Amino acid sequence: MIEARGLTKVYGNKTAVREVSFSIAPGQVTGFLGPNGAGKSTCMRLMVGLDRPSAGTVTVQGQRYADLSAPMAEVGALLDAKGVHPGRSARSHLRALAATHGISDRRVHEVLEQTGLSAVANRRVGGFSLGMGQRLGIASALLGDPRVLILDEPINGLDPDGVLWVRKLLRHLASEGRTVLLSSHLMSEMAQTADHVIVLGRGEVVADAPIQEFISGGQHDRVTVRTPDAARFASLLLSTEDPAIRLEPLAEEGFEAHGITAAELGRLAAEHGFVLHELSPIRTSLEDAYLALTRDHVEYVAA
Numbered sequence: 477m478i479e480a481r482g483l484t485k486v487y488g489n490k491t492a493v494r495e496v497s498f499s500i501a502p503g504q505v506t507g508f509l510g511p512n513g514a515g516k517s518t519c520m521r522l523m524v525g526l527d528r529p530s531a532g533t534v535t536v537q538g539q540r541y542a543d544l545s546a547p548m549a550e551v552g553a554l555l556d557a558k559g560v561h562p563g564r565s566a567r568s569h570l571r572a573l574a575a576t577h578g579i580s581d582r583r584v585h586e587v588l589e590q591t592g593l594s595a596v597a598n599r600r601v602g603g604f605s606l607g608m609g610q611r612l613g614i615a616s617a618l619l620g621d622p623r624v625l626i627l628d629e630p631i632n633g634l635d636p637d638g639v640l641w642v643r644k645l646l647r648h649l650a651s652e653g654r655t656v657l658l659s660s661h662l663m664s665e666m667a668q669t670a671d672h673v674i675v676l677g678r679g680e681v682v683a684d685a686p687i688q689e690f691i692s693g694g695q696h697d698r699v700t701v702r703t704p705d706a707a708r709f710a711s712l713l714l715s716t717e718d719p720a721i722r723l724e725p726l727a728e729e730g731f732e733a734h735g736i737t738a739a740e741l742g743r744l745a746a747e748h749g750f751v752l753h754e755l756s757p758i759r760t761s762l763e764d765a766y767l768a769l770t771r772d773h774v775e776y777v778a779a
C-alpha cells in the first residue's frame with residue numbers, strides 16, 4: 477500500500493506536485509499517467525525518500541520510507557536505469573547492492589534468472605543496450621523481494637518480447653498480493669497491464685479510477701448500425717422520443733446511434749423486422765479517454 481496525503485513538492489518557483497492525495501492498493505497494477513512534467517517522477521522520488529516533500533506525507537506500507545527498517549524488503553524501485561557504474565558487471569552491481577542490505581547471493585542468482593540476464597551477468601554494464609539496462613534496473617528493484625514495486629517507465633527501450641515479459645511479470649507480482657505502481661506513456665501497453673489508473677495533470681490528480689471505469693467514464697453508448705432500411709429504422713428510433721438518443725447518418729446505408737445500447741437496438745430491430753448488416757458498439761480506448769481528459773493539462777505543446 478502506498479498512501480499520499482496532501483503531498484506537495486516545490487522546486488524554486490515551480491510547484492511540481494500540489495496537494496496530491498491517493499491510495500495505491502496491493503494486489504493490483506496501478507498505472508501512473510500524465511503528460512510530460514505532470515509530476516509522476518517527482519511523486520515516485522518522494523515515495524522512496526529521494527526527495528523530501530515541501531508539505532504533506534507519503535507512506536509505503538504505512539511508514540515513511542526513511543522509517544522503514546528493511547527498505548529493500550518493503551519497496552523496490554526503478555527510477556533511473558542509468559544509475560549504475562559502467563565498469564561493473566551486472567552480477568557485481570547486484571552483489572554489492574545485496575551485501576549492503578543483508579541479502580544473500582542466492583537471491584542475486586534468482587533475480588538474474590528472473591530478468592533474463594544470467595547469460596550476460598559478467599559483462600560490463602557500460603556495454604549494455606538500453607533494454608538490458610532496463611532489465612538490470614528491474615532486477616535491482618526485485619532484489620529484496622519487496623511487497624511494493626515502483627517502476628518509472630520500465631518498458632522504455634525494451635523490444636516487443638521484453639515489453640511482454642514486463643507485462644507478465646508485473647501481473648504476476650500483483651497476483652501475489654504486491655503493490656505495483658507503473659508509469660508509462662505507452663497507452664496500449666498500460667491498457668493491457670494496469671487494473672487501476674491515477675492520472676496527474678500539472679501536479680494534481682485529475683483521475684483515480686479502475687481502468688474500465690476510466691475508459692468508459694463520461695462516455696455514452698455509441699453503436700454503428702447498418703441496414704438497407706436505414707431511414708425507416710432511424711424514424712422508429714426517433715419516434716421513441718427518448719431524449720438520450722441521437723443519430724448521425726453514415727455515408728453508406730446506416731447511422732451512428734448515441735445514447736442507446738447495441739442490445740436494445742438489436743431487440744428493436746428484431747421486434748420490428750429490420751434486417752441488420754452491422755450492429756457494432758464503438759469502444760473507447762484508454763488513449764482516447766486519456767487524451768480527452770488531459771487535453772487541458774498538457775504543459776508542453778507543439779506549435
Ligand SMILES: Nc1ncnc2c1ncn2[C@@H]1O[C@H](COP(=O)(O)OP(=O)(O)OP(=O)(O)O)[C@@H](O)[C@H]1O
Binds near residue numbers: 488511512514515518
Ligand atoms: N529537481 C528539480 N528541480 C526543478 N524542477 C524540477 C525538478 N524535478 C522536477 N522538476 C519539475 O517538476 C515538474 C514535474 O516533473 P516530473 O519529472 O515529476 O514530471 P513527470 O510527470 O515525471 O514527467 P515525464 O513524463 O516527462 O517524465 C516539471 O515541470 C519539472 O521540470
